[in-house]
Each structure stands twice: as C-alpha cells, then as structure tokens.
Amino acid sequence: MENGNCICTSLRRAARFSSELYDDALAPSGLKVTMYRLLKQIRDREFESLTELADHLDLERSTLGRNIKVLERRGLVARHQGADERAMNVELTQSGEDALAEAEPLWFAAQKEMRSRLDDSVDDLLRLLDQIEA
Amino acid sequence: MENGNCICTSLRRAARFSSELYDDALAPSGLKVTMYRLLKQIRDREFESLTELADHLDLERSTLGRNIKVLERRGLVARHQGADERAMNVELTQSGEDALAEAEPLWFAAQKEMRSRLDDSVDDLLRLLDQIEA
C-alpha cells in the first residue's frame, strides 16, 4: 500500500497485480494476458502492417515485433510476406486458434473477478484511465 | 483506445502512458520513475533487508535486487554488509542524493500534470486501484 502518493507508481502496481490475476486465470491455456490480447487482435482484425497494429495498440513497433516473435516461437502464429514486400502478414495457426478458444472463458472469469473487486465501478475506472491518455 | 474492454489491458496501457509522462518529466535528473521511487524509499526509510523492502513495495525480491543493481551501476547507491551476514544494506551515495534532490520538483510537476488530466478525480482513481489489490 506504500506508494508515496505517486499516481504513476500506483498505476504500475495495479497493472502488476491485475496482470498476475489474469495470467493466473489464463494459465491453463498456456497464454499470458498480453499474448491473449495480441492473439485476439490478430484473429479479429485486419491489419496492413505491424506498424498499423502497433499504433492501434499504442505499442512501440519494436515491442510489438518482439511480442509477436514470442507467439511465433510457440507456434501460435505464422508470418507470411504481404503484398508489399516490406509488410508482414501474421495469422493464427491451428494451435493459436485452439489456445485462444481455450483462453476465452478463462479471460471472462478473470474479468468477472476484477469487476467484483471493483464493486461495479468498472466504468468509472476505465473512464479515468482513458483521461490519462489524453 | 482499443482494448477489447479488458480491464487488465487498460491498466497496463495507462501504466505505460503515465510512466512515459513521468519518465519524460524526470529525464533531466537522469532518473526514471521506478528509480526515483526506489531511491526515495531507500533514503527515507529503514529496512532490515531487501526482502522487507520488496514486501513493502509489493515487488518480487529478485526484481528489487535487479532494480537496485541498476542504481548501483550508476553509482547512485552503495551496498554494505548488514549485521546479519545474509542481509544487504543499501545507502544513497552523494550522486544519489543529488539526483534525487534534482528529481523531486520534476516529479512534482508530473504529478501536477497527472492531477490536471484526472480533473481532480485522483482520489477516486487511487481508491479504485487499491481495491484491485484486495
């Protein structure tokens, strides 16, 4: 509970805690919450390039590239050359689809636990978090 | 703004944004917000061991050890053997004191910027973040 009233420190700490909560919930699927999130985006959306996806997620390109490489090493996604020879297409493998399908109800349970901790103030929290990114 | 409504993802994103804000503000001091926070704790509190400090900060022991090693490499803290030959004492060097003194007003400015973004809902946010760690 000690944070010297530093808002940033409190946010970082809450992010650590909640990551642990979600990661634990997702563990049976072999995914962590970052991987889950990324797989879901790759499955459900069309992107021209990693750059575009990175912008969408507010992540650095190089960070996204490394995160995707983790998924690739685990055989959850595969990369192909896109139309443009610079751009990279990424698609879920069957393993990736399976892991994601297994993870979805687990994610939902974590989300529910989080909601209960927040005592139905989830929308307030999300609104405040959005304000930070102004 | 896209997060699939995942509370954890929103928290992680907000932590990234706010870290960037504080890190930028603190840049002239050569510190990042994690280092600032850690230096302040080391200066202002007495700890028997790294383990105790790690508990206090809700950080893994090994994480704290590595974070402190960064401060040590930069000459901001020095380690000595404690009474117990297992335990490690850490103290700020003069460089550490100076950097921290330089950083304090910069931290305050970041904090103020954050408060303004949150439109005086800071206490609400901190209360919600605490609830997550229940």
Add this chain to the structure above:
DNA sequence: GCTAGTCGCGGGTATATACCCACAATATGG
C-alpha cells in the same frame, strides 16, 4: 525514370518484471 525522402521492420541495448532454483547464513528442535 533517377534521386531523395518515407515507410516497415529487425537488431542492439537497457530497464522492469516474474518464476524457479541453488547457496549460504541463521534459527530451531531434539
């Protein structure tokens, strides 16, 4: 159509973070 700029990406480096395991020092139970 060549030159110059822009775009997409990876790699190097650094920090922050966690987990597990091993080792050394201390405390504890008989």
Add this chain to the structure above:
DNA sequence: CCATATTGTGGGTATATACCCGCGACTAGC
C-alpha cells in the same frame, strides 16, 4: 551440539517494454 527448517540473496531464463539505428522496399518530385 547437530540435523533440519527458515531466511536472504543471486543467477538463469523468459516476457514486456522502449529507444535508437540501419537496411531494404517503395514513392514522389522533378
């Protein structure tokens, strides 16, 4: 006092994250 448990750290490994730089691919101005 010795065997055992506990405590305090560090190192190995992995992920998440960012910054900077360079290279190869495309595009636009002329």
